[in-house]
Amino acid sequence: MSSVVNSITDFYCAYKEWVSANPQKSADFETTAKWVSYFIAGRINNSSIVSELVYTLSNLLVLFNDRIIFNARRVGGHVPGEKLKIFLTVLEYTEVFIEISAKKLWGDKGKWALIVIVQLVKCISKLLLFFHYKEKITTAPSVPPLHRTEFVQKQVSELSRSIASTSAFSLKSGRVIRTVSSAPPLNARSWSPPLLPPNNNVEQFRQATSNIPMPTSVKVAEVMYLMKPLCYLGALFAYKDKPWRPWLLSLGLDLMSLKLNHSVRPSSMSPEEQKELSRRSIALVLYLLRSPYYEKVSAKPLHAVLNAMSNNLPLVGHICRPLIHYLPEWQRTYFYMWST
Missing domain, CATH: 1.20.120 (Four Helix Bundle (Hemerythrin (Met), subunit A))
Known part of the structure; x- marks a missing residue:
């Protein structure tokens, strides 16, 4: 039993490493899974349930892989209400499958009972995000799909900005000075001042508007x-x-x-x-x-x-x-x- 658990753990770790290293290839696989759900529709018995299940699983796979990529390149701690947003996103991706499955199993009464429960949970959760966690506006889905190429490029630029900020600093006059510890060897010096990367205007805007009532x-x-x-x-x-x-x-x-x-x-x-x-x-x-x-x-x-x-x-x-x-x-x- 322990060997099976170890094998699953090793596979999961290897999968996380592959997804974080190959975000575009994983996106191609996810797109293929979604097209399979369209192809299944109307071609087999109970096709609506099966195709919706495949489509739901493909959306959950996108969310799962997005979180792997995001956590692998995360800068800073957890965002307030992050777990609640993930729960809401899972519920939003699965609500149609829950509805049609309930109708198949328990008829119209069961379907409407599940609809009311799901929408009540969603409403309370979103109100909690809005009032308790101070969300400016609620989105659908609560955790939007990650634009992976842009996200990776942004994280690389932030990393280079972080490295540059520790290797140089700017005086009040505007002159940029390189720190002694970050100076290259004597034979590799260009004797030109280092360039500090520009500030992130988007982040500055968010910080400036975060406390506006x-x-x-x-x-x-x-x-x-x-x-x-x-x-x-x-x-x-x-x-x-x-x-x-x-x-x-x-x-x-x-x-x-x-x-x-x-x-x-x-x-x-x-x-x-x-x-x-x-x-x-x-x-x-x-x-x-x-x-x-x-x-x-x-x-x-x-x-x-x-x-x-x-x-x-x-x-x-x-x-x-x-x-x-x-x-x-x-x-x-x-x-x-x-x-x-």
């Missing part, structure tokens, strides 16, 4: 956005025979939250805030594919456009016809409003 209106806007899934679920149960009311409630909360955020947040928003607010604005387009708007308004025009493209454009039919076939299933599975 958040306006009350922004807090209200963020709480509205975080409470939206539970408000929608409550309205869905209260107005079972009037599906437009929950749809309008969810859309109204999204619009009010965005309006408050854009009008009250400082003009010098951080890149993370700008990116997240842009994502939320673009996500409003998804209301065209959400029930009941999809069934009542957008389904027929969308199918007509896809049919026209598949019949009149060469090679496009190979993409549009499967899309027409799977669109109703994808609409029921992914385009819901209780997920942020």
